[in-house]
Amino acid sequence: MKILKLNLHDEGLEMMIILIAKTFFMVTCNHVNEVGVSNSELGRLACTVSLVLDIVAFLFNFAWENITKPVIAGDYWHPLMTIGTYILMFTVCRPLVIYIISYTPEGGHVKETHFLAILLTVLSIHFFSLQVHQFLAVFLFGISLPEEPLSSILHEKLDAITSSLLFPLFSAVYGIRADFNSLNPNSFKIELILIMGAFGKFFGTLVSSMVFGVHLRTALALSIIMASRGFISLITIGQYRLQGVMSREQSTIMQMHILFFTGALLPLVRHIYKPSTRYSTVIRQGVITSSETGTLQVLSCIFKEENLPGILRLLQAFHPSTEKNPIPVIALQLIPLNAAGVSVPILAPLHEIQSSPAYRSNLSRCNRTVNALVSVVRKTNGAIHPQHYISVSPYTAMHNDICNVSHDNHVNLLVLPFHAQWTDYNSSKGFQDPSQPIRDVNKMVLDMAPCSVGILVDRGDQNLANLNDGYRVVIFFIGGVDDQEALAFTTIFANNPRIRLSVVRLKSITKTQSNNGDCEDNVAINSFKLRCVDNERVSFEEVIVNDGGETTNVLVKMKDEIDLAVVGRYHDPGCNQLLGLSDRWCDYPELGTLGDMLVSSEFGFSILVVQE
Incomplete structure (x- = not known):
C-alpha cells in the first residue's frame, strides 16, 4: 500500500481487504449448487473448508468486536446484551420453534397460525440482533434448527417471493446506487489490491490443495470457488456504505470487482471439473462380467416409500443356494434436499449417519425403510442382507450419489424405480403422481452409470411386499x-x-x-x-x-x-x-x-x- 501511495489508515480500504479474505459458507454452498457439483468430492470439500473457516472467523471476530474491544473501551453493557441475545435465541426461541413444528404431521401442511408464529419468532430475533449489530444471528439460528419439515415449509412459503422478487430487487437497488462518476485514477490502485487479494487466495488454495494430494483439476476448481464472492459480500458492502465506513468510490469498485471476477471465473468450474469423470473412465461392470468374479453385486434405489414393495419383492427373488453365500445387495435411500442453497448434501452408510441432524429430521421415513429391509433379512433367513446407505441431495445432483455408490462398491446391476406409481389395473387409471425430477435422475443415471441399469416398473400389490x-x-x-x-x-x-x-x-x-x-x-x-x-x-x-x-x-x-x-x-x-x-x-x-x-x-x- 505504501508503494501504491494509499492511505494506510483508510477504514473503508481495510474493510475491503478483510472482505476479500473472508469465505462465507452460505455463498460457497450456493456456488457449488449453481455449477452442479454440490454432492461431488469437490462440492463436499469446498463446503467443509468454508464452514470451518466461517466458524473460526466468526468466533475470533465475535470475541474481539463484541467482548474484548468493548471491555477495553469500558463498555460492559454491549457484551452482556450480545451474549444475552444468543442465550435467548438458543434457550427460548429454538425450543419454541421446535415445539411448534412438532404439531405438523409428516407429509402434512403446516397451519397458517403456526407458520406466522415461526415467522414472528424469526423477525423478533432479527430485530434484537440488529440492536447489538449481529447481522448473522438469524443464519446461526436457522442452521441450529432441524432441516425437516422446516426447510420444506419455508421453501414452500417463502422461496418464490424471496428468490424471484426480493433478492432481484435488492440487487437492483444496490446496483443503482453504484456511482461510476466517483471513479478516478486512484481507483485503479484499489482494484489492483483487490485483484492481488483474490489471486492470493486462489493460489493459496491451489498450492495447499496440491500439497495434500488433491488432483490438479479438482484443486483448480476448488480455488475458483473459494476465491469467488456472493450475495453476503454485497449485503456487507451495502451495510458499510450506509454506515459511512466505505465511500461511494470504494463500494462501486467492490461491486464491479465481485460482478466481473465471480461472473467470469465461476462458470469455468463446469468445464474444469466434471464429477462423472471419476466413474466414466473405468471399465464398466455388468451382470455378464460378474461371472468372472463369481459375485453379483446389486444396488437398489429407493426414492419414496411407494417404491418399497416392488424393491422388496425383487430382493426376495434373489435366492442363493446357501445362506453362507449371500447375495450382496445395497439399498440406497434417496432423500431430496429442498434447501439446497445453504445445505451440505450427505452420502453415508446408515450406521454413520444415524446420529446426524439430517437423519433425525427424516427419522420416521428412514425407520420405515429400515424396518422393511430388516423384514427381508428375516424372511430370507439372512440370505439377503442389504447394506443401507442414505443420500440427502438435490434432485439435480442426485445421479452423482447413485453413480458414486455404484462405482465404489463395484455394482453389477443398478435398479431404479420408475418415476410414476401404478394405481390399479382393474380401474384402468394407469399411472399417477409422475415425478419429473425423479425421471430426470433416471435419465442421467442411464447416461452415466458405470454398470448395467434396470428400471423397475412395479405393478404389484402395494399392500403386499412378499413374493x-x-x-x-x-x-x-x-x-x-x-x-x-x-x-x-x-x-x-x-x-x-x-x-x-x-x-x-x-x-x-x-x-x-x-x-x-x-x-x-x-x-x-x-x-x-x-x-x-x-x-x-x-x-x-x-x-x-x-x-x-x-x-x-x-x-x-x-x-x-x-x-x-x-x-x-x-x-x-x-x-x-x-x-x-x-x-x-x-x-x-x-x-x-x-x-x-x-x-x-x-x-x-x-x-x-x-x-x-
Whole structure:
C-alpha cells in the first residue's frame, strides 16, 4: 500500500481487504449448487473448508468486536446484551420453534397460525440482533434448527417471493446506487489490491490443495470457488456504505470487482471439473462380467416409500443356494434436499449417519425403510442382507450419489424405480403422481452409470411386499447386448423355488442382424440353457414373428400369465421383430421401444428394463 501511495489508515480500504479474505459458507454452498457439483468430492470439500473457516472467523471476530474491544473501551453493557441475545435465541426461541413444528404431521401442511408464529419468532430475533449489530444471528439460528419439515415449509412459503422478487430487487437497488462518476485514477490502485487479494487466495488454495494430494483439476476448481464472492459480500458492502465506513468510490469498485471476477471465473468450474469423470473412465461392470468374479453385486434405489414393495419383492427373488453365500445387495435411500442453497448434501452408510441432524429430521421415513429391509433379512433367513446407505441431495445432483455408490462398491446391476406409481389395473387409471425430477435422475443415471441399469416398473400389490408362490417371470429375448445382459440377470431367478421362469425368444425368418450379433445371441442362449439344465421351473420357447404387430399379439396373449417381464432397453432399429414400432412415438424413451409398449394400460404386470 505504501508503494501504491494509499492511505494506510483508510477504514473503508481495510474493510475491503478483510472482505476479500473472508469465505462465507452460505455463498460457497450456493456456488457449488449453481455449477452442479454440490454432492461431488469437490462440492463436499469446498463446503467443509468454508464452514470451518466461517466458524473460526466468526468466533475470533465475535470475541474481539463484541467482548474484548468493548471491555477495553469500558463498555460492559454491549457484551452482556450480545451474549444475552444468543442465550435467548438458543434457550427460548429454538425450543419454541421446535415445539411448534412438532404439531405438523409428516407429509402434512403446516397451519397458517403456526407458520406466522415461526415467522414472528424469526423477525423478533432479527430485530434484537440488529440492536447489538449481529447481522448473522438469524443464519446461526436457522442452521441450529432441524432441516425437516422446516426447510420444506419455508421453501414452500417463502422461496418464490424471496428468490424471484426480493433478492432481484435488492440487487437492483444496490446496483443503482453504484456511482461510476466517483471513479478516478486512484481507483485503479484499489482494484489492483483487490485483484492481488483474490489471486492470493486462489493460489493459496491451489498450492495447499496440491500439497495434500488433491488432483490438479479438482484443486483448480476448488480455488475458483473459494476465491469467488456472493450475495453476503454485497449485503456487507451495502451495510458499510450506509454506515459511512466505505465511500461511494470504494463500494462501486467492490461491486464491479465481485460482478466481473465471480461472473467470469465461476462458470469455468463446469468445464474444469466434471464429477462423472471419476466413474466414466473405468471399465464398466455388468451382470455378464460378474461371472468372472463369481459375485453379483446389486444396488437398489429407493426414492419414496411407494417404491418399497416392488424393491422388496425383487430382493426376495434373489435366492442363493446357501445362506453362507449371500447375495450382496445395497439399498440406497434417496432423500431430496429442498434447501439446497445453504445445505451440505450427505452420502453415508446408515450406521454413520444415524446420529446426524439430517437423519433425525427424516427419522420416521428412514425407520420405515429400515424396518422393511430388516423384514427381508428375516424372511430370507439372512440370505439377503442389504447394506443401507442414505443420500440427502438435490434432485439435480442426485445421479452423482447413485453413480458414486455404484462405482465404489463395484455394482453389477443398478435398479431404479420408475418415476410414476401404478394405481390399479382393474380401474384402468394407469399411472399417477409422475415425478419429473425423479425421471430426470433416471435419465442421467442411464447416461452415466458405470454398470448395467434396470428400471423397475412395479405393478404389484402395494399392500403386499412378499413374493407369492408361483411367481411368474418371463424374459422376451430379441437380441443385442441389452437382451444378453437381461438374460444373464434372469438366471439368478432360477435358484428360487417360488419362481417359474420362462424365456421367450422372438425370432424373425428374415435375417437383419450381423452374423457376429447372431453368434453372440446364440452363445448367451446356450449358456443360459446350460446353467438351467434339468430345472423343471425353467422353460424355453422360440416364437417366429415378422413385424411389431405380431410381436404385440404374442405379448397380449401372454399378459395374464406374467407377474414380471424382463426386457432389454435397446434393440437394432432395423430388426423385424419391432418393425412398425418406432422410438419416435414412445411416451417413455428411457424404457426403449419394447418397454414403452409394455408399460401401456393394456398390460398389468411389472416390468424390468435392462440396459447393459
